[in-house]
Amino acid sequence: SxxxxxxxxxxxxxxxxxxxxxxxxxxxxxxxxxxxxxxxxxxxxxxxxxxxxxxxxxxxxxxxxxxxxxxxxxxxxxxxxxxxxxxxxxxxxxxxxKTEATESAHIVQLCRLYALANPKISFTLTENGRLVFKSPPCEQIEERIHEIWGRTLTQKLLKLDPAEADGLKLHGFIGKPGESRSSRHEMITFINGRPVESTALNSAIKEAYQTYLSKGRSPIALLFLGMDPSSVDVNVHPAKREVRLRSEGLVRSFVLNTLGNCLQNAIEETRPKSTFQRTSELNQPNTAAPAPRSTDITNAPKIKARIQPLEPTFKPVTAPAKQVAEPKEIFKDATEHASFAWNYLGNCHKHYLLFESEEGIIILDARTAEQRLFFESLIQELNNKKTSSQPLLFPETLELSPAAAVLLTEHSELLRTCGFDIEPFGKSVFRIDALPSWLSTENASEFIQAYIDYVEEHASSLKKEQLAHDSFAKLASRYASQAPLPESKAQANALAQRLLATENPLTSPDGKRAYMELPMVDIQKKLS
The missing domain is CATH 3.30.565.10 (Histidine kinase-like ATPase, C-terminal domain)
Incomplete structure (x- = not known):
């Protein structure tokens, strides 16, 4: 009125x-x-x-x-x-x-939460006359998830069986074992229909996945928790996103058990079944063993995962990606590094190279050293705008969420200078026509998604070109094609000398130690 x-x-x-x-x-x-x-x-x-x-x-x-x-x-x-x-x-x-694209991404994220919380309501979002996403009323939440997250991510989800205990109700979707993200943007929780942030809920989700994910990765989850309104305080913050639970231990245990059961069932379903016959069947006289039951391979996830697409018979001969991405001129002449006086002894578990120094024993992580070398090589290429690129014979397609599509569009020029050729190819879909020489086709989509996640969390730090290059190279060092491990004394010495010639030979771009020294004094004390 x-x-x-x-x-x-x-x-x-x-x-x-x-x-x-x-x-x-x-x-x-x-x-x-x-x-x-x-x-x-x-x-x-x-x-x-x-x-x-x-x-x-x-x-x-x-x-x-x-x-x-x-x-x-x-x-x-x-x-x-x-x-x-x-x-x-x-x-x-x-x-x-922030920038227009960053603020737009925040709006898309907010609308996405409301759309997921209310699947029976129609949502339309436009920006400067351009349709970002439109979702009609949906009878099933799966339809809305497909609209918001896209087909690719939806196929990686498991549906939770609705659970109920001690006044708590839970339903939703979680990522299959092994599926993850580099940020928490796809870990979304609702309590009584309200999108919330809860330390107890987040902790339970991460603990359920602790044996399924590598360090630094986050689970994919879309959970709807129902509980007595008097058991949740939504007035902690004016935005109503952060909440406190009266019985955090009870909620945490309930969510942890529900997710754990779902993940365990998913693993059991993909476990290959035994095809051996029972002993009693083998001992039957004058009877043939029963024929094995026919299996529809299209519905067998374990078998389906092993079917590989046919590759072209002939491929152009190209140099290894690592060699293309590492111009030798970045490294100083090793003989000029006066502090290098290591004697190669051998390797331990292949990854760790052992050297003798004047003070003791050096243990060098070969993979970490390669990451540092690649990082500084790529930084020089980016600063000189001489990044090598490889066109794809068969372009790849990449489907993103509307929010991620906005961020990718904003940073498309930076990606182009870094060796990518990415063009819009439909609603939140992009076509990848070329990749940097150091990146394999198999890792392309995962790298771009990880870069978008990084941009979303560190948008303000990417305004300066040098910081943008450093961030890109740091992330790229995790996805670059790995060089072969040293197999000879000459190769091991060359790797150590090249590492010591870099600006920061002590750590990888992520801060991981590249090598450590065990002084003889300490060794003697341990063995005395």
């Missing part, structure tokens, strides 16, 4: 709480009391609404907190809020906004 329209833009006037007891039973999801008047005070704000049963709508227009006009309008039943000129009257606030 017109009266309610005027009331909703007044400060402290839209609370739905009548008594203090209502704080323990919050079921609503609307704006908090300050949201509409706050946004109206720093923008050009328009509200059009028409209640059910009314013959005409009502419109309010506010600029910088002051009502400019109020009038009747024609519209369908419902409410539309339009905000333009955000912070036009508060330039001090406007300067803290």
């Amino acid at each position: 017109p009266e309610e329209a005027r009331l909703c833009i007044q400060r402290h006037a839209t609370s739905k709480l009548l008594t203090t007891k209502d704080l323990d039973s919050i079921h609503t999801f609307g704006f908090r009391g300050e949201a509409l008047p706050s946004i109206a005070s720093v923008s050009r704000f328009s509200l059009k609404t028409q209640a059910e049963g009314q013959t005409e709508g009502h419109e309010l227009f506010i600029q910088s907190g002051d009502i400019q006009y109020e009038r009747a309008c024609a519209r369908a039943q419902g409410t539309t809020v339009e905000v333009t000129g955000l912070f036009h009257s508060v330039p001090a606030r406007r300067k803290f906004l």
Whole structure:
């Protein structure tokens, strides 16, 4: 009604709480009391609404907190809020906004959460006239997940069997064992339909996956937890995202067990079944062994995973990727490094090279050393804008979420200078026509997704070109094709000399120790 329209833009006037007891039973999801008047005070704000049963709508227009006009309008039943000129009257606030693409990514992320929480409501998001994503009402949450996360990621999910215990209910989807992300953006939790951040929930999810993921990787999860509203405090933060649970231990144990059972069942289903006959069958006289049951290989996940696509018979002969990406001129002449006086002794488990020095024994991690060498080589190529690239005979396609597609578009020029050739190929789909020479086709999609995740978390640090190059090279060193491990004394000595000639031979780009020295004094003490 017109009266309610005027009331909703007044400060402290839209609370739905009548008594203090209502704080323990919050079921609503609307704006908090300050949201509409706050946004109206720093923008050009328009509200059009028409209640059910009314013959005409009502419109309010506010600029910088002051009502400019109020009038009747024609519209369908419902409410539309339009905000333009955000912070036009508060330039001090406007300067803290990030780039347009970064702010757009935040909006996409927010809309994505609302869309996942409310699959039966239609959502449409446009940017500068361009449709970012549109999802009609969905009867099944799977349809909405497909719209938001795309087909590729949806195929990597397991559906949880609905679980219920001690007043708690849980359903949702989690990543298959081994599927992961480099950030937590695909680990989303809802409590009573509200998107939340909960330390207890996040801890339970990570613990369930602790034996399935490598260090630094995050699980994929979309969980819907139902519980008594009085057991969750949503008023920890004005944004209502961070919540506290009254029985964290109970919730954590419930979620951990539910996810653990689902993951274990998934592993059992993919475990190959025994094809040996029982002893009693083999001992039957004058009878042939029963024929094995036919199997539909298209429905057998373990077999299907082993079917490899046919490769072309002839391939162009190319140099190994590592050699192309490592110009030798980056390294100083090893003979000029006066501190190199190591005598190669051998290797331990192939990865670790053992050297004798004047003070003791040196243990060098060959893989970590290669990462440091590759990192500095790539940095020089990027700074000189001489990155080598390899066109793909058969272009790869990459499907991303709408938010990731926005970030990829913003950083497409940087990726181009780094050896990529990526073009839009449909709704949130891109075509990869060329890759840097150091990156294999098999790792291309995973690397680009990891880079987007990194950009989303460190957008502000990538504004300077050098920082952007450092970040890109640091990530690339994890995905670059690995060079063969040294097999001879000459190769081991060459690797050590090249490492010592770099600017920082002590660690990998990620901070992992490249080598360590065991002083003879310490060795003698241990053996005395």
